[in-house]
Amino acid sequence: MGLKVQLPDGSTREVAAGSTGADLAQAIANSLYRKAVGVLINDELKDLFTPLKDGDKVQILTAEDPPALELLRHSSAHVMAEAVQKLFPDAKIAIGPTIEDGFYYDFEIPGHTLSTEDLGKIEAEMKRIAESDQKLVRFDIPDVDKQIADFKAQGEKFKVELLTEHRDHSPTLYLMKDKEGNVVWNDLCRGPHLPSTKGIKHFKLLKVSGSYWRGDENRETLQRIYATSWWTKEDLEGYLHRLEEAEKRDHRKISKQLDLFSVHEEVGPGLIFWHPNLATVRNTIEDFWRAEHRKRGYQFVYTPHIASEQLYAISGHLETYAENMYSPMDIDGQAYRAKPMNCPGHIMIYKSRLRSYRDLPVRFAELGTVYRYERSGVLHGMLRVRGFTQDDSHIFCTREQLEGEIMGVLDLIDMLMTTFGYTYKAYLSTRPEKSLGTDEEWEMATGALERALQKRNLDYEIDEGGGVFYAPKIDIKLFDAIGREWQGPTVQVDLNLPKRFDVTYIGEDGNRHEAVMVHRAVLGSMERFCGGLIEHYAGAFPVWLAPTQVVVIPISDRHQDAADKLTQALTEKGVRVHVDKRSETMNYRIREAQMQQTPYMVVLGDKEVEKNEVSVRHRRKGDLGTMTPQLFVDKLHDEITNRFLDE
RNA sequence: GCCCAUGUAGCUUAGCGGUAGAGCACCCCCUUGGUAAGGGGGAGGUCACGAGUUCGAUUCUCGUCAUGGGCUCCA
Incomplete structure (x- = not known):
């Protein structure tokens, strides 16, 4: 008796009992049989010689098929x-x-x-x-x-x-x-x-x-x-070429070429020194970050870098996070620790006075520097370090406000990630086996996260049991310019700290209620984020971020006054501009600006000075021809304020 | 932390038992140039650090530190 199998085009085919994928391939076409390397049976990858069963959905695989x-x-x-x-x-x-x-x-x-x-x-x-x-x-x-x-x-x-x-x-x-x-x-x-x-x-x-x-x-x-x-x-x-390309983008390598950051043996591994060029990039990002947070009702706070161990006893970090914390230092007989996380500090501020439901939500944000012990073998450039600054925020709200707050965070995430040119994908991590809290709390928190994702129409995958023991979370994965995946923003609903610290507010009913607490980081850490950006842009930061936005190149000494004048006009507009007056050839100075990934080069010679024009060169598009200084200043100003992603 | 590899001027690197050579960058001089390297000269290295083997170590051995690739973990 034969058996019937279904082919990818929807048709069915009868083959002899005991037939394998190979037999089927041969029955379809000899050429297919020769090329067949395996088979998908009911969407499962199998050996070509797997016996088929009646009713199986079968696809013969050749080298052309991705599976x-x-x-x-x-x-x-x-x-x-x-x-x-x-x-x-x-x-x-x-x-x-x-x-x-x-x-x-x-x-x-x-x-x-x-x-x-x-x-x-x-x-x-x-x-x-x-x-x-x-x-x-x-x-x-x-x-x-x-x-x-x-x-x-x-x-x-x-x-x-x-x-x-x-x-x-x-x-x-x-x-x-x-x-x-x-x-x-x-x-x-x-x-x-x-x-x-x-x-x-x-x-x-x-x-x-x-x-x-x-x-x-x-x-x-x-x-x-x-x-x-x-x-x-x-x-x-x-593939080998892609590996090479990725290597060229290595932030440590680019850092040497563009003078971005360093680490020092005398200081210790995993501790980053930001050189002026990268500090400029970071500052620009931080200004942008602050502006976007201010718009969204966040309040900025600062918290100390060390704290008495008592704080981490209450928070539970001493129990669950001790291996990532540095040993205590003795201050007047009291043990202090370098802070590994910003949350306890923000809770201190929240708890410094009684909060009414009318005050909520409270959104505290801090570029908070933390120190965590990482085993020496895992340290990696700026991407894995021992001291770093998180763009951390904690939102305290009511249960009713939670979903809306998460939507607000997702909105901010979209705004920031899109500006940097990342595409992203969301993952919802649910309750793991070992966890704190009640079923009801997990449902409340996970539900709010999921509904927010749905309302924002975000594609997401569920990572069953992938949450932290105290919180369900949304993780966002970023995809960079060459399709590599990076860990991105994260949003967690904390079911633990509000209890440990007794974080409450006075409700409409006059009673105390436990506040809901959301942790979120969008950039993650400034170190990792900027390290990632270097690779994403391959060192060619978009104009708004570029450490030097314009290099002005006077062709000879007699053009220096014109160069100074243009430089001043640009500086007044807030442009980061540098005049290269060295007695090197124009070609040499252009080459150097190119290699430094400077977005714009402006050449000034007899022709330009005479006609009061500037000759503009773009690092990728090459010579853009001449234009009036005013037009150039305006164009640049526009690209910077609108955060153009060039190329 | 563990396994493996690496560590020569600011950077990229040659050399490898007889105490170091190059290119770029830097400094000086000449050159005042039309969209990715004009020419000449100079200075710069306790060859990561510490022991050992050897008449002699940058070169061989061991240890330390750092870096890199992984394991593991996370921002």
């Missing part, structure tokens, strides 16, 4: 592991999953540490294996105990551990078979895989690094090889 990349990379990982064990017979294999744009495999190799030279050898061995056209064959383990014993005998302790755990989940091996059908290698794996290694052609091993078995630092230290794999040479080259 097939997963197969390619997973199979590439197996080929890499096979190659490593061929070259290093003592190597024990751990796990080798696919990741975004590639895959990795973890190994324990007694007595050998992998180096970059090894990568070349492994690649060569992989090429040999792939070209020998080994078949990847799924194999149901008939006798788990025997297989465990086999793995034990081979010393594959990680596989023993994995198989023991998965013994009841119908575990499978993938066998690598050579042309003669001999099993040359195998790996415990649930698949799916390509039918053969011959499609594995365009791969590259990228780097080796350390890792832990099961991500647990108390367990074995493993060596991890990161690699990538693509169907075509063009795709591989394109």
Whole structure:
């Protein structure tokens, strides 16, 4: 008896009982059969040789179908592991999953540490294996105990551990078979895989690094090889090119070119020194930030950088956050701590007097500098540091006001992120397993967050159980100019601190009620945000942010007066302008301004002075020709005040 | 913190057992130029720091610190 399957175009097709995806492909067209590498059965990725069932929705996958990349990379990982064990017979294999744009495999190799030279050898061995056209064959383990014993005998302790755990989940091996059908290698794996290694052609091993078995630092230290794999040479080259481009944008590299920030051994790692150029960018952002907050009814506050430990005992940070806090310092016999968060301070201000429901909502905002201990290995330029300034705010409101307040925050987020040229996506994180508070409170808070998202028509995904133990939250992910993802704004409804600090207001009924407290940061931290901006813009800050907005270049000494005059006119308009009067050639000075990513260069020579014009060059568009000084000043002023994102 | 790699003038880097060379930047001189490098000269390095091996260490070994890539975590 045959079975009917549904094809992607909606049609159904009858095939013989026991048919696999491969049989179906062959029945459809020989050409499809030859190109088939896998199959989607009811939207699940499967081996090409998976038997079909009556009523299945089936799509044959070829290299052109995006889901097939997963197969390619997973199979590439197996080929890499096979190659490593061929070259290093003592190597024990751990796990080798696919990741975004590639895959990795973890190994324990007694007595050998992998180096970059090894990568070349492994690649060569992989090429040999792939070209020998080994078949990847799924194999149901008939006798788990025997297989465990086999793995034990081979010393594959990680596989023993994995198989023991998965013994009841119908575990499978993938066998690598050579042309003669001999099993040359195998790996415990649930698949799916390509039918053969011959499609594995365009791969590259990228780097080796350390890792832990099961991500647990108390367990074995493993060596991890990161690699990538693509169907075509063009795709591989394109990917490697993207990596290079990303490297060029590295904020640490650009910082050296544009003199933006530094860290110093004498001072300590993870502590950032903002040089004048980047400080200008930051100041400009902060002015903008303040103006937008003022418009939205926020009040600015300042709070101390250290506080008695008592404060953090009340807030609970001493219990739950101690490992991120610096050791106490003794002040007159009392233990003080550097502040790791701004919230307790803002609560102090809120509690400094009795609040009426008529006062609410209260929105306190602070560019608050905090210090957190980060393990030395995680520090990274400006993106991961030990002292940083958050654009922090806490909103105290009633339950009834909560939804509206969150909408206000979402509005602010949209305004700010759009101005910087980021697109974004929202995630709603709900109650985790371990959490404080009642069901009713979580529903109230989560519901307000979700309704606000819906009313603003924001696409969002739900991260089930992804909330913090004391709060549901909205996280916004940003996408930069080259499509990379950054952690962005976050909004949390705190169900903990109002209780710990007894944060209340007097209601219409004359009784005390617990206030609702919202934490939110839009930029995150000035350090991380500005570091991210450097990469987003590749150092070419839009005019309104650029440290130097205009460089004026008088061609020779006799044009200096005209240059001074223009500079003064620009300065009066608040433009950050610099005259380059050095006795270098005009070309040289233009080149330098270009390399500094200065948005505009103005050249003044005989022709311009005579006609009272200026010759304007834009860093990307090149020579814009001449115009009157007034027109240039107006144009620039317009671009700056409207925060143009040029290019 | 752990694994691996790296650490030579402000920056990018060559060298690698016999106490360092380049390009750019910097300073001086000449050049006054039409939209991405005009020419010449000069100064600048305890080769990250500390021990050890050696007749001799920037070069080899160990330790420390920092940086980079990961693991883990988060703004």
